[in-house]
Amino acid sequence: MITQDSIEALKARLDVVDVVGSYIELKKAGANFKAPCPFHDEKTGSFVVSPSKQIYHCFGCGAGGDSVKFVMEYEKLNYPEALEKLASSYNFSLSYTDNKDNKPRSQLMEKVSEWYQGLLTSKPSALSYIKERGIYESSVEKFGIGYAPDSNATINYIKSQMLNMSEAVDMGVVGYNEENRTTYARFIERITFPIHSANGTVVGFGGRTITGHQAKYINSPETKFFNKSRLFYAYHHAKHDIYKKHEIIITEGYLDVVMLHQAGFTNAVATLGTALTVEHLPLLRKGEAKVIMAYDGDGAGRAAALKAAKLLSASGFNGGVVIFEGGQDPADMVQKGAIEELSDMFRKPKPFIEFVIDETLSLYNLSDPKAKETAMHEGIAYLKTLSAMLQEEYKPYLASRLGISPSFVRLTNKPQTNQNNPLIQKNSHRDMWELSLIKTVLEHPHLIDQILDALDPSLLQFHSQEFAMAIQGNREAPTLMAILVDETIVALKDEKALRAELIAFLSKHYERKLKKINMQSSVSFEEKAFYIRLYRGKIAKLKQGELVTARD
Ligand SMILES: [Zn+2]
Known part of the structure; x- marks a missing residue:
């Protein structure tokens, strides 16, 4: 602090x-x-x-x-x-109460980035790539686009500037070969795009080859500061306009972002070579923005858009999808000067829910009654991830796309309207305590051991399945995503809070067991006495604040 x-x-x-x-x-x-x-x-x-x-x-x-x-x-x-x-x-150095974790970062990444930028003009083939793609000089400057030379030059630069080599390895600029104990540059003969954290410090690079290397684009590896599934490329440039326009455009590439900003779409960002994940959602929620997903029309692009649209609609986001057909992408369109057309496309994205229904149905041959039935079930399964109001709203839409009467679209297990988390509503009971424990596991994985020391997953009465998934770290599962995004479920904040909750839970657990054993007539007197003593002992320890283990 x-x-x-x-x-x-x-x-x-x-x-x-x-x-x-x-x-x-x-x-x-x-x-x-x-x-x-x-x-x-x-x-x-x-x-x-x-x-x-x-x-x-x-x-x-x-x-x-x-x-x-x-x-x-x-x-x-x-x-x-x-x-x-x-x-x-203001060149002011702040002091921190514990210097371990909050040690201000060195300027290594910024220095390397500036050096790459300076090299761009010295490399004709790099410059001609910039020109060919129609990137203005002002954009080169705004986005800090640079050029990474051969491996030796980078290693020598770091040495000559007395920068810390092991930090360069930690930050992913340099790789370390364990076998022959040598260092090598991660970016070799590539156009570089610095990647910034949300508050504008350089945390990684994206690199586009200009020498025909097999991997056209590469990204820095994930580091302590760089989590690909949480960050967006150019978010720090775009955030002001995202907040102002209440709209964010998410594309698939660096170049799309650079060109869109150049054309005035300054609220554009890109995912960093990954799909949109549940970890992106907290950043996306900022600024209450409508989300526009701009994806390629090829198979991979459509599949990614479908996945994203499902995630965003189930998480209550407003917005839609724009698909670029015929091998086009936003960067090409800007270069061709099709700005008006782009503007139109972004103004009228296909709303997420309609997009998901249409894409889902397009995978089936609807003239075959059997396939049509399967398609309907898949459509219904998706609708059930939405709020009760939206389910009712989109029932007729699904029916009309299938060419059937809305009465066939049966949304059984009518969700309770006051619960805004449909993915977990299929459980008859929503136990807030258990859900909070699951969220704690998801948000603070370091507390897992403490939880498992105290209780067996089977002790959870309502959500033991979700709990087991959370323990396995299966965060992509829809039910877990639902728990993560549901703001009514609050994770326990630390070890102390967790301990208090576990003690309360276990006390209730043993009180219940005690009651049960007392009422059982089939158990012998000796056995009964044994368990009564065992449970009472545990309850007494819990009362004194001691955490006991519950395996039965
Ligand atoms: Zn004002």
């Missing part, structure tokens, strides 16, 4: 006019400064910055606060992230 002293010292150094003025243009107006508000659409200047009070305030939308608040709002950062951002722009 950042120490309070250093926060105060940093704040004392900040001037709100300076900070705000580094993001937007301010005009002097009396004792204050004015500008069109960056947080809502307007042409007049309702946005006022007061140097004497060191605050900003918008009379239009009510936004307001100090320098740190402005950076949080404008850059979509949390409090410590905003402090770190400000500290780095």
Whole structure:
């Protein structure tokens, strides 16, 4: 954690006019400064910055606060992230209460990225690729596009700059060959696209070969700072417009993003060589944006779009899918100048639910009654992942696509309307305690051992199956995704909370067992006495706060 002293010292150094003025243009107006508000659409200047009070305030939308608040709002950062951002722009070093985990990162990745950028112009074949694809110089600069030379040059650069080689290995810039104990560059003769974290630090690279290497695109390996299934390429460039337009465009490639931004679609990002996963959802929820998935029309693209649309619709996202037919992609269209056409496509994406139903049915020959029946069942199974309201809403749609009467579309197991998590509604009972324990396993895997030490998975009465899946780390399972995205289910926050919950659960468990054994007439007196003593002993220990093991 950042120490309070250093926060105060940093704040004392900040001037709100300076900070705000580094993001937007301010005009002097009396004792204050004015500008069109960056947080809502307007042409007049309702946005006022007061140097004497060191605050900003918008009379239009009510936004307001100090320098740190402005950076949080404008850059979509949390409090410590905003402090770190400000500290780095003002060359201020923050101090931390425990320096182990929060040690500020070195600038290694930024340095390597800058070096790659500088090399781009020295390589004619790299430059001609940039030109061929229609990438403007301004985009090269904005996205920090560069060129990675041969392996030796990179290794020598790191050595000559006295950068830490083992950090370069940890960050995935350099690989280490265990056998002959040598280091080698991960990116060799490739156009490089730096990948940033959501708050703008370089955490990896994407590389496009220009020497016809078999792998056309490669990404940095996953590291402590770089999780491919959580991040989007160019999110830090796009986030401001995502929040402003309440819309995000997700594409499949770096080049699509670069070209879309170039054409003014500055809310575009890309997945990093992976499918859209449940881990992306927290970032996607930010800014309450409508999600537009822009995918290729080939088999792989359609399958990925179908999977994403299922995930997003079941998780309550609004938005739709745009499919690029005929081998086209967004980058090609921008290069051809088909901006209007693109605009139209993004304006009218096919809503997720319709897309899923249409794609699902397209896999069947609906003139064959038997296939049609299977298709209907698959359609129904999908509808059941949606909220009760949406199920009713889309029942007629599914029926009309199948050319049958809506009365055939039977959504049995009518979900309860007050529960917004349809994937787990098929259980007759939704046990919040067990669900919370499952979410704890999913969010804090390091607590698994403690849980398994205390209880056997079979002790869960309602959700033991989901619990077992969670223990196995099978996070892709739809029921687990549903638990992860359901905000009414809250994970236990730490070991202490978990311990208290386990003690309460086990106490109830043994109370129940005690009652049961007392009522059993078929058990011999000796046996009864043995179990009564055993259960009472466990209950007594639990009462004193001792965690016992329950295997029966
Ligand atoms: Zn405003």
